[in-house]
Amino acid sequence: MRRTVVLYNPKAVFWTMPLALVAVGSALDRSKYDVIIVDGRLEPDPIAALRAHIDDSTVYLGVTVLTGAPIRDALHVTRAIKEARPDLPIVWGGWHPSLFPEQCLAEPSVDAVVVGQGEDTFFYYKPYPGNPIADDLLREGYVLPDSLEAWADFDYVGGGRSEWVTPEQWQRVERFKFYQRHAFGHTRHILRWPLRRLSRWRIDRHFYTFPFEKTIVEKLRSAQRLS
Ligand code: B12
Numbered sequence: 092m093r094r095t096v097v098l099y100n101p102k103a104v105f106w107t108m109p110l111a112l113v114a115v116g117s118a119l120d121r122s123k124y125d126v127i128i129v130d131g132r133l134e135p136d137p138i139a140a141l142r143a144h145i146d147d148s149t150v151y152l153g154v155t156v157l158t159g160a161p162i163r164d165a166l167h168v169t170r171a172i173k174e175a176r177p178d179l180p181i182v183w184g185g186w187h188p189s190l191f192p193e194q195c196l197a198e199p200s201v202d203a204v205v206v207g208q209g210e211d212t213f214f215y216y217k218p219y220p221g222n223p224i225a226d227d228l229l230r231e232g233y234v235l236p237d238s239l240e241a242w243a244d245f246d247y248v249g250g251g252r253s254e255w256v257t258p259e260q261w262q263r264v265e266r267f268k269f270y271q272r273h274a275f276g277h278t279r280h281i282l283r284w285p286l287r288r289l290s291r292w293r294i295d296r297h298f299y300t301f302p303f304e305k306t307i308v309e310k311l312r313s314a315q316r317l318s
Contacts, residue, residue, distance in 0.1 A: 095125045097144050098153045101164040102131040111155045111185055111209070118210035124150070131164055138171045145172070151180040151202075153209075156187040156195070166198065173200035184209045228255070266299035273308060280311060 098116055100109035109130055116126035127144045131137040145152065152172055156165045169181055184205035188195040192204045205212045225235060233255060236245050256264070274290035286304050293299055 093125055093148060094123060094150045095127055095144070095146075095148050096150050096153065097141060098126065098128045098155070099137070099141060099165075099168060100128065100130045100132065100155055101161040101168065102137070103157070103159075103161045103164075106132065109155065112153070115153065115184065115209035131168065137164070137168055141168065141172055142175060145176060145179065149179060151182055153182045153184060155185040156183050157185055158187045158190070162187060166200075169198070169200045184212075263297075263299060266302065266305075267294065267297075269302075269305060270294050270299065282307070282311070 096116070096119060098109075098112040100112055109128060112128050116128060119126055129137060129140050129144060134140040141152070152169075154165050154169055156162060165183070169183070172179065173181060180202045181200060182203045182205060183195050183201050188204040189206045192206050195201050195204050229235060270290040270293050274287055274294055280286075286308060289304050
C-alpha cells in the first residue's frame with residue numbers, strides 16, 4: 092500500500108513558496124510515499140482540506156511553524172486534526188519548534204518535534220514502516236515498535252543490547268565503524284598511509300579478524316577519538 096505524508100503550511104501574512112515543506116517532502120522516497128502539501132494561505136477551509144487528504148494511508152501530519160502569527164493557525168489546525176484523528180502522529184518542525192522544542196511538546200496535540208533541518212530526520216523516520224529492511228524483518232518475525240516514543244528509543248544495533256542484533260553482529264558493526272573512520276578520517280600521524288590502506292582493504296573484504304593495527308592505533312591515540 093502506498094502511504095501518504097501530509098504537510099501543512101499555516102496561514103501567514105507572506106506569500107512565498109512553502110520552501111521548508113518542499114524541502115522535507117522532497118527527502119521522502121517518492122516510490123513509497125505520496126507527499127501532499129496543504130497551504131493554509133490558499134485554502135478557504137484548511138481543516139476541511141486536510142481532512143479530505145488524511146485517510147488510513149496517512150503516516151503522519153507535518154506542520155511547519157515560524158514564530159509569530161503562524162503559531163495561532165498551526166495550533167488551531169493541529170488541535171482540530173488531533174481531535175478528528177487521535178491516532179495520527181502530528182509532527183511540528185521549523186524555526187519555532189527548533190528554538191522552543193519543550194514548549195511545543197507541552198501542547199498535547201503535538202506528538203513530536205523536529206529540531207533543525209528536517210530532511211535527515213525524515214530520512215531516518217521514513218523507513219518505518221514501509222522500508223524494505225523493515226518489511227524483511229517483519230517477515231522474519233521481528234516486532235516493530237508500536238509508538239513514537241518506542242521508535243525514539245529504538246536502535247537496530249543498540250550498543251550490543253538489542254535483541255535485533257546478535258553480539259557477533261554487533262562486534263562486526265563496531266569493527267566496521269572503527270576501520271571506516273580510520274580509512275576515511277583525517278589524521279596526520281606518520282603511520283596514516285599504511286594503516287589507512289590496511290583499513291580500506293579490510294572494509295572492502297569485510298575482514299575484521301586479527302585486528303592488530305586497531306591495537307596499534309589505540310595505543311597511539313586515545314580510544315575516545317577513534318571509536
Ligand atoms: C525566506 C525568509 C523569509 C521570507 C519567507 C518566509 C516564509 N514564511 O516562508 C520572508 C521575507 C517573507 C520572511 C519574513 C519573515 N521572517 Co524570515 N526568513 C527567511 C529565511 C531567510 C529563509 C527561510 C527559508 O525558506 N529557508 C529554506 C527552508 C528550506 O528552510 P527552513 O524554513 O529553515 O526549513 C527547514 C527546517 O526549519 C525544517 N523544517 C521546517 N519546517 C518543518 C516542518 C516539519 C514537519 C519538519 C519535520 C521539519 C521542518 O526542515 C526544513 C528543511 O531543512 C530565514 C533565515 C534562514 N536562514 O533560514 C528567515 C527567518 C525564517 N525569518 C525570520 C523572521 C523573524 C521573519 C519575520 C517575522 C520578519 C519580520 N520582522 O517581519 C517575517 C515573518 C515570517 C512569518 N511569520 O511568516 C526568522 C524566524 C525566527 C523564528 N523564531 O521563527 C528567520 C530564521 C531569520 C532570523 N534568523 O531571524 N522570511
